[in-house]
Amino acid sequence: MTKKAQNQLSDGTMISDLIDLETREVQLRTLADREIYDLEQERLFGKTWLLLGHETEIPNAGDFIQRYMGDDSVLVARAKDGEVHVSLNVCPHRGMKITTSESGNTQVHTCIYHGWAFKSDGQFLGSPVADQCMHGKIKSKEELGLTKARVTLYGGLIFATWNIDGPSFEDFLGDAKWYYDMLFCRTDAGLEVAGPPQRFIVRANWKTAGEQSAADGFHTLTLHRWLGEVGNYSKKGEGEGKGSDLTEEMFGAEVSSPHGHALRCIDLSRKIRRLTGKDPSELSVEERLRTLPPPGMTAEMVDQLKNHFSDEQLEVMAWMPPQVGGMFPNIIFAFLYIPQPDGTVVGSLALHTYVPKGPDKLEFTNWILVEKGTPPELKENMIMQTTQLLGTSGMVEQDDSDTWPHMTLSAKGAQGKKLTLKYQAMYETGKPEGWPGPGIVNEGFTKDDTQWHWWLYWHELMTSES
Amino acid sequence: MSAHNITTDEQSVPIAIGSETYNEMLQFYYTEASLLDNIRLEEWGQMLAEDLKYGVPIRQTRMVKDTDATVVRSVQHYHDDYRSIMGRILRLSGKSAWAEDPPSRVRRFVSNIQVSKRENSDEFEVVSYLLITRNRFDDDFFDLIPCERHDLVRKTETGLKLAKREVILDQALLGTPNLAIFL
Incomplete structure (x- = not known):
């Protein structure tokens, strides 16, 4: 194969032209094309962790x-x-x-x-x-x-x-590791799986799910609207407005990575105010962590956090901890604080991979996680809640798995494939004031930047010579 | 069959096929299938006991010597109780349950029903085969969900109620994009 042939599809399209770097658009054909899929197997799944x-x-x-x-x-x-x-x-x-x-x-x-x-x-x-x-x-x-x-x-x-001689895993995570540690390395005993993963087939290209994992917060407002209508977010605290609108839940800080990793750090202020009746700024980091421990942990377990984190990390964990996001290319994590009818919070910890199974099929693999040190009763509650919200029968994610196949079908149309995926809602903010963490960080209502950075890394790997 | 067996140590007595009690049970299952197929979910909810346990274990492909391990209950596809099932009905009856709106066309074929009565109680252990055909949008194929259900059905003053259900799926890698439907 000539060097030229490696960089273009059989219809003459250059791989590099599948993404318009100026206008932040991605050709829809990427979500169905066999040739692109085959190249991904070598250049992405043959190369990354x-x-x-x-x-x-x-x-x-x-x-x-x-x-x-x-x-x-x-x-x-x-x-x-x-x-x-x-x-x-x-x-x-x-x-x-x-x-x-x-x-x-x-x-x-x-x-x-x-x-x-x-x-x-x-x-x-x-x-x-x-x-x-x-x-x-x-x-x-x-x-x-x-x-x-x-x-x-x-x-x-x-x-x-x-990639035997490629970058180390630590290099692959880069700055994002500072945040992932807050999820996966929190306690003395560490995490464990609740059991083997759920596995099911979705007839969609793996990137329909992959790009969403890179922290698409915006879809929650519409696709998961039921959460505000009749679900866990339908009960609102005093002075938090009325109706089923989830807009307020979409504010926080989003972390992008040059390696396509993404984390949505969502502001806990409203939840802490609801639990304590106090302005969170009046509370110390430790008081906030004890009031609302990281999901899946108890107030008693909060002491352990000091063994694993810097003051700066603890501050972020008590303020805007990462709750949803992805790791390139095909991982999503959800470390959620789910409001209960009685006003308390129960955590849900889940991790998925979207395993490619051909250009129009993926395997959704869903692990449910718990901390080894979490009391058995809380573990059981978490496993039930997570099963009911995420994965196969999950009331949240069943809407996602029903959406992605339509995108892949759209990408097969002679006219449809000419359309583009658009990532043009751009942050103009930068880090929140006083944000102590590294990386590309922006504050405010969720935007497209993290997903755009996911595609940029896809572009980098798909056009790389080696 | 220990992997499939969810019955307790309590003694139970087989109910003869064609007997009055058996027919009553058959009617319960046909009614249930009809209500679910026709998305009359609130009426289906009235067939459930308030202490309901509803589970769909994961299946794994294992060697014959490890047959017990082919049914996994630590993490399941459904892991529900009465409250959460009613929550699911509430969602599906709402405005934005896109996974089933527009709804799948679903047909539940119930067969191979075997009933036994728990001694000194009003509870029946019922095993049934269920073949679900599910079709969505313009799909020219059906998602097939064959399974075996192990139920506990209780006779009450307001009729028969489903008190426990465990659904043993026949797929390790499930071939339908979600379980937004009840089995």
């Missing part, structure tokens, strides 16, 4: 789960020494899957086809009838192991990449 699960899913030596990195099935396994390994779930012999189970425990993974056997770390052990040397003598055993991905654990989350 990808979320595969949480180490509490495989606590014991020999435990494994089967997950996906782009289109590729991978084996995520814990070896005898406790290390987590990620290997391509494809037998190097004839291409059969090494495991067809979603999860399990075994010291040796044996391909059911010809019996080639591998350790949890992907190392080739041998093939049956050893004296016949059925793997031949051309390649050494060391060369016949499973293809290994590079792995990192962050807050117990398992990330892997095929």
Whole structure:
């Protein structure tokens, strides 16, 4: 393939022209095109760090789960020494899957086809009838192991990449790590999964969900309007206006990243005022954190925060903590303070990946998280609430999964594909006064900047030569 | 079948197919399917007991020796009680439940009903097969949701009430974009 061919589609369109950097528009065809999808598998899913699960899913030596990195099935396994390994779930012999189970425990993974056997770390052990040397003598055993991905654990989350010599995970997160730590590294014992993830298919291109994850706050007002009409936000505090309008919930600060990560930091003032009857500015950081602990934590657990965070981070956590956002390319997190009918708040912690399954299909994978140290009763409440609001039957996200397929259908029309996705609602504010955190930060009503930065990184990777 | 079994240690007695009690139960299930298919959700809500537990476990593909692990209840697709189901009905009856507005065309085929009565109680354990066909918009295909339901149905002064339901789906990777419909 010539260098030129790599940078253009078969109809002559330059990859770089799929996005108009001046007018902040993205061609709608990106949400359905097979060629673009295939390039993404190499240039995005073959290059960036990808979320595969949480180490509490495989606590014991020999435990494994089967997950996906782009289109590729991978084996995520814990070896005898406790290390987590990620290997391509494809037998190097004839291409059969090494495991067809979603999860399990075994010291040796044996391909059911010809019996080639591998350790949890992907190392080739041998093939049956050893004296016949059925793997031949051309390649050494060391060369016949499973293809290994590079792995990192962050807050117990398992990330892997095929980019063996690429940027570290820390570099990939960049400034955004300062904020992600507030979600994933809060307590002494750390997070755990409530169970295996929910998994279901949505007939839409993965980017319909991916770009929304990069902190689209605006859609909440319309698509999730029921929350204000009959849902958790229909009861308002005194002096907070009437009706089903969710506009007030959309104010805060939004963090963008040159690597497409995004966090919506939503102002807690109204909730704290509702709980205490006081102006939040009269309360210390600690008082605010005890009044309204980070979602999924109790007031008793707030002491632990000091072990993990700087004063500046604690200030943000008590003022405008990150609550919804994404990690490039296909992750969304929701760490929500959900108002209850009795005026209290119960947290919901969820993490999704939108796994590409072809240009017009994605797998929605939804993990529900809890802190290990959270009392069992609160954990149970959180799991029920999260299931009822997010994921498969979630009353919020069932509206999202019904919307994305229409966007992919639109992108197939001869005329529709000529339209553009527009990210032209731009911030003109900058950081909130006194904001102590790093990164590209803007204050006010939610805007398009974070999603635009998501597309800019997509553009950077899709047009990069290597 | 331990993975599918949600019955308690209490003794239960099989109810003969075709008996008066069985037919009464059959009527309950046909009525329920009809109300749900026709989106008469508030009327369906009246068939529910106020101590309802409603769950749809996750399924996992596992080896035969790990059959028990194919049904996962730690995290489920639905994890509800009476209050939350009524909340869902309220949402679906409101103005902005886009996932079902316009609604799916749904048909619930109920079959293979087996009933047993818990001794010394007014409660019946009912197992039924359910095949849901779901069609949306201009789709030229149907989402199929085959499953097995394990219910507890209680005889009360105001008729039969559903007190517990656990739905065992036949898919590990669910092929419909959401469960905005009741199973």
